[in-house]
Amino acid sequence: MAKIRYYYNTETCKYEPIKVTPKAMFLNVIGFITVSVILAAGIIYVYRSNFTPLKESILRSKNHDLKMEWKVMNDKLSEAYHQADELEFKDDKIYRVILDTDPIPTTIREGGMGGHNKYKEILEENIEQEDMVINTYQKLDRLKKKLYIQSKSYDQVSNVLSEKEKMWASRPAIQPINNKELTRLHTSFGKRFHPILKRWKSHDGLDFTAPVGTPIYATGDGIVTSAYLSSSYGNVVFINHGYGYQTRYAHMTKYIVDQGDNVKRGQVIGYVGNTGRSSGAHLHYEVLYNFKPINPINFFQRDLGNEEYEKLIEISKQETIPLD
Template identity: 40%
Template sequence: MAKVKYYYDPDTLSYQQIEVRKRDKLKNTIIGLIGVALVAFLGFVVLSQFLESPTEKAQRREMENLKLHYELLSKRMQETSDVLTDLQERDNYIYRTYFEANPIPDEQRKAGFGGVNRYKNLEGFDNSDMIINLTKDIDVLSKQVVVQSKSLDEIVDLAKKKEKMLASIPAIKPIKNEDETRMASGYGMRLHPILKSWRMHNGMDFTAPTGTPIYASGNGTVVRANRSATFGKVVYIEHGYGYKTIYAHMSEIVAKRGQKVKRGDLIGYVGNTGRSAAPHLHYEVHKNNRPINPIYYYYGDLSPEEFIAMQKASQEQRQSFD
């Protein structure tokens, strides 16, 4: 039932009923509807700040999922990078050292990418920084993997050649232990027996009877087999890998120039030719065209005790035989 409103009439001293016109009722109704609509709209605007549409919810879940996968991918990339770093260190300090190869510098392994902006197409998005950084990390890691792969290919190739190299490096005494009288003079400053002056003795002298067999200390090629004023009858063998050996003062040369020899092959006999004070073999080892102490190249047939005894004898500054 609609409310009836009254007003007090002082003339009649009585209450009179207020008559509401239809036009006013319509006006009041419209104003009320507009108010309700306005309140509803404002409420929707306010609530929309706290409530998500199904599309927004789906987008938010997708973004959270992407961030989670990004974190997992970043973690896996870091783990892969750690494994690669360990492999790089072993490659440089174990594999390449063992095969006498130069280590790969960090500047080469971890070099970036210069030139134009490679990531321009990834700019302008809400998460561009995150995407660009991840792409850069992947590119750098990929490059490091390529460098390491090429290095391992090189190591495999060196390993295939290692057996040949080990067979070529001088590794035995050129005279058998039972044939040797004694190690007469070692590497270093020695008194020359003929010139009677202190001179650098670039090899080792092994005394033995004339005609004692002399053997190649490693695989190689005979590059010289003739006579010289100083060394008398002499043989030079190129072993490759920077190594060369010299066998001097022979009584007879067996090897021929250009001949391929293997470790232990007979190449001549002990003698007293050239500038020599007594029958002996003067033996030298050269690495990269520089003479080095031969005592470190007998590991193929000396026991530790024999090596220590020879090392002690070689350090005595006695007179050389040539």
């Protein structure tokens, strides 16, 4: 039940009920609604001006985090790119130089990557940070290509290295008998006037004097192509080392390898003797390159220190008669 309000009528000296007309009531209601709407609008305006709605605030925060993460990712990508550059540098300027192999051509390393069409899907999305995203994708693609080429390059370097290792192991690179004291080398290589035969004679190898039975070593990895008794060479072993190199070991008292045997550098293949046309116990040692005799002394440097090697060269220049 609505409350009845009273007022004091001075004329009648009585309290009388206040009569509210429908019009006054209507105006009151309208006034109340108007004030409420204005008040609400004011509150919303002040709130909007000073506070960000919660949802928008969360989105802004997420956006900020994403931008930070994108930046960190980009920095890491640049770092990886620089590391790939260093790998390229070491590959081209160090490994390939040591192995005497050409570097990967720049045209291959920096070949085309395709234009913007490659990123059509991103362009179609019409995203706000389009340039930033495409730039990162391009960087990533360049890194992928760089690493792919680098991986292929390492495969190639590894193959070259295996082949070089095989070649280094095969090359005749040590003295054929133990000659640490440098007392074994007897003659030099090449043409000289034979004082007994009284004529110029070619000596196609080096003679090492040593007691009968001194071990003789294969000077590089290879395959024995012959091992037989020759009237001139006596017991002789021929080894093919590949890459154009062959060696011969003559006048052995006996050999202990056979035709077709694989031998390793430093493996004993026989013993010093005085067989065939020989004027004393010694080893006649020859190195051939592309079937032509070359001076074996050129191959002993790796086996000796510089001083020892120079001494050996001096010894090889002495005028002595070959033992054949």
